[in-house]
Amino acid sequence: xxxxxxxxxxxxxxxxxxxxxxxxxxxxxxxxxxxxxxxxxxxxxxxxxxxxxxxxxxxxxxxxxxxxxxxxxxxxxxxxxxxxxxxxxxxxxxxxxxxxxxxxxxxxxxxxxxxxxxxxxxxxxxxxxxxxxxxxxxxxxxxxxxxxxxxxxxxxxxxxxxxxxxxxxxxxxxxxxxxxxxxxxxxxxxxxxxxxxxxxxxxxxxxxxxxxxxxxxxxxxxxxxxxxxxxxxxxxxxxxxxxxxxxxxxxxxxxxxxxxxxxxxxxxxxxxxxxxxxxxxxxxxxxxxxxxxxxxxxxxxxxxxxxxxxxxxxxxxxxxxxxxxxxxxxxxxxxxxxxxxxxxxxxxxxxxxxxxxxxxxxxxxxxxxxxxxxxxxxxxxxxxxxxx
Amino acid sequence: xxxxxxxxxxxxxxxxxxxxxxxxxxxxxxxxxxxxxxxxxxxxxxxxxxxxxxxxxxxxxxxxxxxxxxxxxxxxxxxxxxxxxxxxxxxxxxxxxxxxxxxxxxxxxxxxxxxxxxxxxxxxxxxxxxxxxxxxxxxxxxxxxxxxxxxxxxxxxxxxxxxxxxxxxxxxxxxxxxxxxxxxxxxxxxxxxxxxxxxxxxxxxxxxxxxxxxxxxxxxxxxxxxxxxxxxxxxxxxxxxxxxxxxxxxxxxxxxxxxxxxxxxxxxxxxxxxxxxxxxxxxxxxxxxxxxxxxxxxxxxxxxxxxxxxxxxxxxxxxxxxxxxxxxxxxxxxxxxxxxxxxxxxxxxxxxxxxxxxxxxxxxxxxxxxxxxxxxxxxxxxxxxxxx
Numbered sequence: 001x002x003x004x005x006x007x008x009x010x011x012x013x014x015x016x017x018x019x020x021x022x023x024x025x026x027x028x029x030x031x032x033x034x035x036x037x038x039x040x041x042x043x044x045x046x047x048x049x050x051x052x053x054x055x056x057x058x059x060x061x062x063x064x065x066x067x068x069x070x071x072x073x074x075x076x077x078x079x080x081x082x083x084x085x086x087x088x089x090x091x092x093x094x095x096x097x098x099x100x101x102x103x104x105x106x107x108x109x110x111x112x113x114x115x116x117x118x119x120x121x122x123x124x125x126x127x128x129x130x131x132x133x134x135x136x137x138x139x140x141x142x143x144x145x146x147x148x149x150x151x152x153x154x155x156x157x158x159x160x161x162x163x164x165x166x167x168x169x170x171x172x173x174x175x176x177x178x179x180x181x182x183x184x185x186x187x188x189x190x191x192x193x194x195x196x197x198x199x200x201x202x203x204x205x206x207x208x209x210x211x212x213x214x215x216x217x218x219x220x221x222x223x224x225x226x227x228x229x230x231x232x233x234x235x236x237x238x239x240x241x242x243x244x245x246x247x248x249x250x251x252x253x254x255x256x257x258x259x260x261x262x263x264x265x266x267x268x269x270x271x272x273x274x275x276x277x278x279x280x281x282x283x284x285x286x287x288x289x290x291x292x293x294x295x296x297x298x299x300x301x302x303x304x305x306x307x308x309x310x311x312x313x314x315x316x317x318x319x320x321x322x323x324x325x326x327x328x329x330x331x332x333x334x335x336x337x338x339x340x341x342x343x344x345x346x347x348x349x350x351x352x353x354x355x356x357x358x359x360x361x362x363x364x365x366x367x368x369x370x371x372x373x374x375x376x377x378x379x380x381x382x383x384x385x386x387x388x
Numbered sequence: 389x390x391x392x393x394x395x396x397x398x399x400x401x402x403x404x405x406x407x408x409x410x411x412x413x414x415x416x417x418x419x420x421x422x423x424x425x426x427x428x429x430x431x432x433x434x435x436x437x438x439x440x441x442x443x444x445x446x447x448x449x450x451x452x453x454x455x456x457x458x459x460x461x462x463x464x465x466x467x468x469x470x471x472x473x474x475x476x477x478x479x480x481x482x483x484x485x486x487x488x489x490x491x492x493x494x495x496x497x498x499x500x501x502x503x504x505x506x507x508x509x510x511x512x513x514x515x516x517x518x519x520x521x522x523x524x525x526x527x528x529x530x531x532x533x534x535x536x537x538x539x540x541x542x543x544x545x546x547x548x549x550x551x552x553x554x555x556x557x558x559x560x561x562x563x564x565x566x567x568x569x570x571x572x573x574x575x576x577x578x579x580x581x582x583x584x585x586x587x588x589x590x591x592x593x594x595x596x597x598x599x600x601x602x603x604x605x606x607x608x609x610x611x612x613x614x615x616x617x618x619x620x621x622x623x624x625x626x627x628x629x630x631x632x633x634x635x636x637x638x639x640x641x642x643x644x645x646x647x648x649x650x651x652x653x654x655x656x657x658x659x660x661x662x663x664x665x666x667x668x669x670x671x672x673x674x675x676x677x678x679x680x681x682x683x684x685x686x687x688x689x690x691x692x693x694x695x696x697x698x699x700x701x702x703x704x705x706x707x708x709x710x711x712x713x714x715x716x717x718x719x720x721x722x723x724x725x726x727x728x729x730x731x732x733x734x735x736x737x738x739x740x741x742x743x744x745x746x747x748x749x750x751x752x753x754x755x756x757x758x759x760x761x762x763x764x765x766x767x768x769x770x771x772x773x774x775x776x
Contacts, residue, residue: 009396
């Protein structure tokens with residue numbers, strides 16, 4: 001087990017009707033807030049009115065910045081930073097899914113930074129604390145509600161890049177599973193794939209002696225798979241929605257990978273897909289992860305067999321661990337199919353003749369990606385090939 | 389799943405040599421610290437010198453208060469409060485196990501409170517933030533290093549009582565598994581029983597739809613049992629010590645029981661034992677928990693069967709769940725025996741003719757204890773009887 005430091009002070013407020021507490025929470029920080037959200041969905045569901053009422057009751061002035069799109073864009077982040085600076089706004093409330101929260105975090109990081117905020121997504125370290133961000137989560141998926149990171153797409157060059165800082169963790173996050181009842185099934189499925197991928201990235205490590213965190217990862221994956229399957233046929237079930245919302249948070253709050261180094265190649269490989277083709281991140285991960293597994297499983301057959309045994313209840317073939325490992329990968333791919341997600345480029349109607357470009361972009365900012373197995377350009381090409 | 393709020397901002401600093409960072413951490417808060425510890429063990433291991441060197445290098449003035457005993461005493465807490473007030477000390481560093489940390493937390497709560505700090509352990513709510521506490525943990529057991537609670541024994545009346553407040557969580561905790569190499573095997577075993585009991589208290593709940601946290605509890609218990617067994621024969625193994633130190637923290641940091649209501653009757657039943665007879669808390673729990681289980685298992689046979697199946701890998705007897713439940717309790721009792729812990733009053737050389745007094749004390753401050761099953765005086769008597 002590696003040495004580690006872990007601190008996550010995000011206040012979680014979980015359960016029915018909790019969005020009504022938002023004004024009370026923010027009043028502890030400020031009297032003026034940037035309300036950041038996406039399209040009209042929060043207006044359709046009346047969440048917008050509930051939030052405004054709560055903020056008004058707490059005497060908080062509201063400046064709105066709607067318009068966040070999936071794979072959130074740098075241009076809107078720039079606009080938010082300008083608004084905060086010009087109007088002396090010192091708190092950002094994100095109401096939405098991971099895209100809205102990531103956009104809010106990028107604004108929060110950009111306001112105190114003198115240069116272009118995109119620098120922070122290209123390797124410039126964050127040295128000044130971000131503005132505080134609060135969230136009301138509507139899509140369990142990205143885990144951004146308690147994570148210290150943000151992913152932004154620069155629409156000028158199609159690059160999707162991440163950055164992180166301890167001060168980027170939201171000061172509070174409100175999670176009401178009822179708010180996810182109206183999520184379309186495709187988005188629900190993409191969210192399930194995303195949260196499962198967050199655990200998988202942490203699970204595949206070369207660190208020996210990680211028994212506690214292995215088991216916590218397996219527990220979280222089993223719960224995601226079980227409740228994920230059920231919610232597809234029972235989307236208005238509070239308990240199922242609650243389990244998934246809790247699991248999605250745990251999957252990415254950093255607690256599952258203390259003392260170990262995760263992989264993250266699949267996320268990098270996927271970011272080229274969603275950066276280039278604007279496919280939902282979770283769908284991209286359902287395409288990339290099985291292909292990545294097929295490419296790397298021989299690196300640690302035992303770990304893949306353990307994954308199959310403990311997560312999918314496969315009996316271990318002691319005479320042929322490789323067979324168990326391959327069945328585990330099949331199980332994962334099959335689970336994504338059960339969610340009606342694509343697991344191939346063709347199923348998602350993505351071009352199959354541009355993988356050279358994707359691989360080229362991937363290594364444009366680093367020689368290789370991934371820690372479990374280092375993926376160089378030719379490896380990336382092979383993985384994209386396996387996913388066509 | 390219940391609505392919940394969860395926030396745990398303790399900064400964890402985990403791994404080899406991390407105790408050397410203590411001066412740097414404290415310098416962010418103060419230039420004068422109360423160094424609180426137990427007997428001479430930290431001097432024997434040179435931890436004392438390492439800590440003083442780190443504090444001196446960070447120009448931090450050190451006022452010492454040693455002498456914390458197992459089942460920490462109210463009188464020393466009173467002394468610490470007086471010292472902090474008279475010498476304007478605003479930060480407490482606890483170096484030791486749960487007793488030292490609990491004593492430090494009680495001092496931290498008592499300094500800003502006008503009345504007698506014992507009031508706070510008798511139901512008076514804490515309304516003022518406690519002084520900040522930092523810890524260097526030497527015994528993985530109580531989980532006090534990230535918890536919001538403290539347990540103190542009033543030696544005048546033999547009462548052992550707890551209190552809690554969000555501001556009681558340490559601001560940082562340093563966990564170096566190497567510091568636990570020299571723990572006597574009995575204390576190691578008591579620590580393992582204590583951390584396992586913390587998960588069990590959370591596991592036995594009447595709350596339906598707690599799949600994620602059930603699985604996280606089971607994962608943690610499996611890891612405690614596996615690594616606990618091994619460490620008994622291999623006490624200088626860093627990896628085993630690290631898994632246990634991590635598990636002990638997770639068992640009691642509050643993350644395993646979000647959205648559910650734990651039981652805690654066994655802890656209350658045990659507090660009468662260690663309050664009265666000064667037995668180690670973990671040993672007391674090894675005596676009480678199997679007896680409590682035998683008394684209550686019929687309340688939810690399915691949950692006990694699930695416990696046996698998922699934690700001890702028992703095959704479920706579908707025609708007789710009760711048989712599986714009883715085997716699960718046997719497995720737990722057997723595990724405690726493997727650790728060379730007593731599982732009966734007689735094995736711990738406790739008097740067997742005073743259980744009426746224990747039960748009387750238990751209900752002196754409340755009508756019943758426990759949430760999974762309410763335990764009244766006559767139930768407590770029956771449980772003590774089962775444990776004789």
